[in-house]
Amino acid sequence: MKQRILTTTLLTSAMLAGAGAVSAQEVRFMCYSDGNECEVYEDVLNRFEAENEGITVAIDVVPYQAILENLPVQLAAGTGPDIAKVTDLGGLNEYYLDLTPYVDAGYWEASFGDTLDWYRGGDDRQGIYGMHSQLTITGAFINATLFEQAGIEIPGEDATWAEWAEAARAVAEATDTPFPMAIDRSGHRVAGPAISYGAALFNEDGEAILVDDGFRAFVQQFVDWHEDGTMARDVWAGQGGATYQDAAQEFINGELVFYYSGSWQVGRMNEQVGDFFDWQVVGSPCGPAGACSGMPGGAGIVGFAQTDHPEAVAAVIDFLAQEDIYAEVTARTSNLPAHLGVAAAGVTYEGVSEGAQAALNAFAGDLPDVAPAAFAYQGYAGNRAMFGITVERVSQAIVGELTVDQAMERAAADLQAAMAETE
Amino acid sequence: MLVILNPLMRIIEIPMMALQRLLGVNRLAWVFLLPNLLLFGLFAFLPVILNLSYSLTGGDNVLLEARPYVGGRNFETLTSCSSFLDPNTCIEDKFWRAVWNTLWFVTLQVGIMVGFALLTAIILNRDIRARGFFRSVFFFPVLLSPVVVALIWKWILQREGVLNAFLDWIGIGGFNWLIDAEWAFAWTVFLSVWAHMGFYTLILLAGLQAIPRDVYEAALMDRASPWRTFRRITLPLLSPTMLVVLVLALIKGVQTFDEVYAFTGGGPGTATTFIIQYIYEEGFAGAPRLFGLAAAASLMVAIVLVVLTLIQLWINRRNVDG
Known part of the structure; x- marks a missing residue:
């Protein structure tokens, strides 16, 4: 009996030790x-x-x-x-x-x-x-059915942001669609367009600057598009702080002609748009600086x-x-x-x-167009601070709390303060 | 029961007697207070000390020992303004936008809410039909979670919401209520009044019911008009309750965060960003996490709340003494 108890105790101990060893590797x-x-x-x-x-x-x-x-x-x-x-x-x-x-x-x-x-x-x-x-790579989705209904040709591969804005406005007007364009409320999302407008984001020494003439030019255009109704105001003005907001639901509902988001939305579009309308991925439009860059x-x-x-x-x-x-x-x-x-x-x-397969291939095909500044921005350790500052200050310019110049001045100061705090 | 308690009491009695002999009767009170003091120290006093410590440090590290001491720099950043009336002249403009938004919000929300709560309490104090039902109806929103309140009103007010559908139906046409700064602010005040009015109505109703009936009967016999009765009897006798309601509503108003954050996110821009949201965003949601700045701002709010609480205590004491 004694031996049996001893054996049982030893076996139990061995099992518990084994279990301990396994959980130690959890x-x-x-x-x-x-x-x-x-x-x-x-x-x-x-x-x-x-x-x-x-x-x-x-x-x-x-x-x-x-x-x-x-x-x-x-x-x-x-x-x-x-x-x-x-x-x-x-x-x-x-x-x-x-x-x-x-x-x-x-x-x-x-x-x-x-x-x-x-x-x-x-x-x-x-x-x-x-x-x-x-x-992932940012890029644009378009509602091809709306273009067809409006009888307006889809702009070509090298079309600029201005050409897309004009086409999207014409389609929205012809089809009585509420919103011509929308860009997700995210600093990451507007970085590609800003680079296409000439934003360098970093100086010659590789230090983050965020605001320069190119960045300012894009922000001015972006604010103007909100004022003239080209951009869906709900997306950037409908939130506060640096909160993320997308416009996928508006696009899926057929209320949006041109939606700038990214490759991660393909699954959602595939699942939720279904046969409701034809959609396409058209990549990132080109800017005045010559680049047609998205953000990786x-x-x-x-x-x-x-x-x-x-x-x-x-x-x-x-x-x-x-x-x-x-x-x-x-x-x-x-x-x-x-x-x-x-x-x-x-x-x-x-x-x-x-x-969806074609859309994913289209996004993959856009990767060679990504500007070096976009890769550098994605790899920069302080990019989250820059994304947040972009959203907050650009939103203030959109709703009229600050002028574009004031917003850009504040954005540059915010970045300096953030860098000083993390040094 | 006593059979169990008596032996227990005898067991406790021995060490207590020893303690009493050792400390004396007066000091023995501290022994009874000790558990409560420990809990208070751990969960109330220690966080205040930690908050003060964080407010004197910089950097984005969460560990206090890894944060550099910066003295009063965070307070200086928050209070550096050419004109406090114009946030654009302040280094930390977002803080002052939040401060002014909070002041406007508290003024409007408390004024409107207490006014309506008083009116509602007076009506519900009368012998009207279905009085119990209406009392429940006005109190019901208080039972809802702030996030639920926010989502209900968001669904009503959004571009394709219930209100716009109704306006469309009667031929007026909808409006994008929550992306216009003025409208968003106004709806935020409305939502907050709707959500909290029931609580204050209940307190005022209790205050009204505490006024002796015979005073009103005497006024009736003197043929005093209803307005005169309200002005000369109801208001003076209700004023202690009113003051408590006002101070409680003020404190709650300054602390407003969750329902507005879920309702508008503080937007459009910073139109509905209040001070607690500013603290949350600086300390926890943004990058880098500016714990020092957030702690300094929260200390400043705490001072305001302490002042309001002291006013309430003073009022309570005056009522008790008076």
Whole structure:
């Protein structure tokens, strides 16, 4: 009897120790979805768990707002997750785990190229800090049915913002559509058009300046378009602060001719517009400065240095970065690939219409037109501050609280103050 | 029950007697107060000290020990203005826009709300038909979550909302209420009055019911007019309750945030951005997170609220003494 008790105790202890060992390798992944990303990650990571006994990945699906607002505070307090899907790519660099010691750096450099830079901070040009999981690019959607009904030709590939504005106004007038144009209320979204109007965003020394003649010229045009009714006033004037607001619902409702947003909206358009009308992606119009640039962006998977299991964290991210897994996730989530090998091989998206496939290809085809300043802006660690300042001050100019000159003066001062605070 | 309590009391009695001998009767009171004081210190006093500490530091790090001491710089930034009446002349113009918006909002909201609450309370105090039903109706919005209140009115007032559909139907045509600064502000005041009036109506109704009936009967016998009765009897006897209502409404008005944030987001521009939203955005929603500036602004609001609370305490004490 005594021996039986002893055996049972030993077995129980061994099982508990085993369980302890497994839970010691638990990796927490804070994930948000634009569509079905977290669901797909959960599915492929089940395979990872089967291949890597002893490591479990717990996915915590959170709203995007939690990634923006809660995650930085958690990281600062040392209570963050092990892995997260983030969009403030360079801004959180100080917390990232350098994956270089744990992964094949050559493969990562060859596969992710310049996007690796977006996750680096300061002077570090070597570390591998994150995998860009979904590449996005801003661009325009048009309601082709409205153009057809109005009998107005769709402007060509190199059409300027002014030509698109004129065409959109004519279509809206002919078809009694409430809004000719709209751009999402986001500093990121107006950056591409501003660059096309000549905004450099950085000075010769690479320091952020935001406001210059090109930026001011675009803002003036943007405000004028709000005053003459070309732009949907609801989007930028309907909110306060730096709150994000899109115009996707207006476009889906057929109330908008030209909608400047980005590639991440393709899934939503595919799902919600259906046969209601024909829509197309026409990329980014050109500006007076000659550029026809959109803004790249997207989200990436990063590990945090405060994790207790750096090797397990690196193993999870490295698994997601492998070409076959990355290609599968991209195809199932309708995103543009940042993995150069996957992009070169092309992606056949699952469960999307021909129109959506064409739209995603059109966005991918726009990538070569992205200006170097746009790539630099996306990789700049302080870009969130610049996006926020843009939204707040441009909105004030749109609603008439400030003149464009006053707004630009304030924006430049805000940026200086923000930089001084983070130095 | 006593069978259980008595032995327990005897167990407690021994250490209590020892404590009393050690500390004396007067000091023993602190022992009873200690748990409450600890909770108060942890959840009320410590945050105030932390807030003060943050307001004297700069940078965007959340950890206090990693933040550089900047002295009164945050307060200086907030108060640097050529003219306090014109936010455009201030370094931190958004703060002063929020301050002025809050002052206007509180003045209008409290004035209108207390006025309507008094009127409603007087009507509901009369012997009208379905009085219980109407009392519930006026109190109902108070039970709703601020976000629900905001969403209800947003659906009513948005471009394709219920109000515009009705205006369209009667041939007037709709208006985009929430993207015009003046209209958005006016609707914000309306929404806030609608949501909170019931609470103050209830307090005033209790105040009205506390006025002795015989005073009114005497006025009736003296053939005093209803207006004279209201002016000479109701108002003076209701004034202690009115003052409490006013101070409570003022404090609540300064603290307005959630329902307006969900309703307009503070827009268009900064037209409906109030002081608490400014603090939230500077400290938590923006980039970089300016905890120091937000803490300094919240201390300034706290001072205003403390003054209002002291006024309320003074009024209460005067009523008790008087």
